[in-house]
Amino acid sequence: MDKRTTDIVAYLTWVGLLIALIFGDRENSKFHLNQALVIWLFGLLGVIPCVGWAWGVFCLVCAVMGFISAINGEEKEVPLLGQFKLLK
């Protein structure tokens, strides 16, 4: 998979992220792979009733923003979650 496809696929749920991590261009897509990983990891808190649901909606907005940014071929940080770096 080329860089752009990897960037886009990473935001398509956990399945997409796993596909991007296994088959994608890990070296050049590091920014979006990291951002998608952070969003989906923090999104797991969405299973907590009430406060978690609000957080889940926020993570959904972040995932869509990251997805659009990847489609446009840009590297834009999502609010709050964008500053976390898990992949070195």
Added chain:
Amino acid sequence: MKQPMSDREVYPALWITLIVMAVAYLIWRFALGCPPISECWFYGNFHIYCPGCGGTRAVIALVHGHYLQSLYYHPAVLFIAVSIVAYLASQTIWRLRGKRGMVLHYTDRWTDCVLAIFLINCAIRNFLWFKFHIPI
């Protein structure tokens, strides 16, 4: 070069999220038959108010048109609802007019404001509860 998010991403993202939430509401209302909403997991386990406590009641009050009651239960709900409606209306009108005239733009400061409201509200609620035993 990494940049912050702009209207190019935020505007469609908000519309997509609203559509997803509308579909989720329809599934909850008609397919699942309005199952009861469970109480706050955080309050149930630790007996302290979490930053989101009161949010569900605030949303219900807002839907019924009780704006002051919604503000009392959780000020962030009314703030988020008003700012999102204003932002989407402003952006939509601006785009329909060929990107001319005044328009509201997204900045990351909005997210910081929402976060601050959540934290201040949580601190005040817990202070009132533990110091004066006033439940909100």
